[in-house]
Amino acid sequence: MVSIMTGKDFSIEETAETMDGASLSETPSDGYEVSLIDVLTQLAYRKWLIAKVTGIAVLAGVILSLVLPVRYTATTKIMPPQQTQSTASMLMMNQLTSAGGGSLAALAGGGLGLKNPNDIYIGLLTSRPIADAIIQKFDLAKAYRAKDMTKAREKLAGYTEVTSEKNGFIAVSVTDKDKKRVAEMANAYTDELRILTRPLR
Numbered sequence: 001m002v003s004i005m006t007g008k009d010f011s012i013e014e015t016a017e018t019m020d021g022a023s024l025s026e027t028p029s030d031g032y033e034v035s036l037i038d039v040l041t042q043l044a045y046r047k048w049l050i051a052k053v054t055g056i057a058v059l060a061g062v063i064l065s066l067v068l069p070v071r072y073t074a075t076t077k078i079m080p081p082q083q084t085q086s087t088a089s090m091l092m093m094n095q096l097t098s099a100g101g102g103s104l105a106a107l108a109g110g111g112l113g114l115k116n117p118n119d120i121y122i123g124l125l126t127s128r129p130i131a132d133a134i135i136q137k138f139d140l141a142k143a144y145r146a147k148d149m150t151k152a153r154e155k156l157a158g159y160t161e162v163t164s165e166k167n168g169f170i171a172v173s174v175t176d177k178d179k180k181r182v183a184e185m186a187n188a189y190t191d192e193l194r195i196l197t198r199p200l201r
Contacts, residue, residue: 072175074182074185074186076172076186076189077165077170077171078121078125078169078172078190078193079169080117080170118164118168121170121193122162122170125172126157129192131157132149133192137188140152143178159176160172162189172189173186174186
């Protein structure tokens with residue numbers, strides 16, 4: 001039996017090999033490198049757009065700085081006197097009525113088992129008598145444009161922060177747009193606390 005290889009068969013195999021070689025040689029590289037010159041060129045093309053965006057951002061910042069009111073924060077620190085259990089109890093009960101409850105009532109409800117002895121003074125500093133005294137002293141109802149004392153107290157509470165520090169001091173921070181008034185308000189908290197606790201001394 002004789003096998004015959006025709007020219008047709010041979011040409012098909014040869015064409016296949018040629019196509020395989022062509023496909024291998026024409027496969028593009030997956031990596032794409034971007035040079036520094038290309039980046040600088042693209043930036044140069046868009047230099048006016050970059051300049052406009054930067055100018056708008058700077059202008060917006062200047063306008064906001066002029067429109068928004070400047071606010072100052074003054075902080076005063078108070079070293080509360082050491083109180084005995086009986087003195088602390090008298091102080092708390094004596095001020096509950098004049099303070100109208102509030103934070104002091106919560107302190108009294110928990111008894112004298114306070115985690116921090118400064119809590120009672122923080123309650124006094126944030127109480128209604130001190131808030132009303134500060135509002136009247138600096139005419140804050142007018143300054144805050146509050147329609148009544150309740151709104152004025154809410155504004156004052158939002159601008160005042162009373163915290164107990166690890167070293168035992170109580171920090172009273174007040175924020176206001178008047179530089180002189182904010183310093184006087186922070187010191188007024190110390191004066192009002194002294195007045196409020198004077199009967200027990």
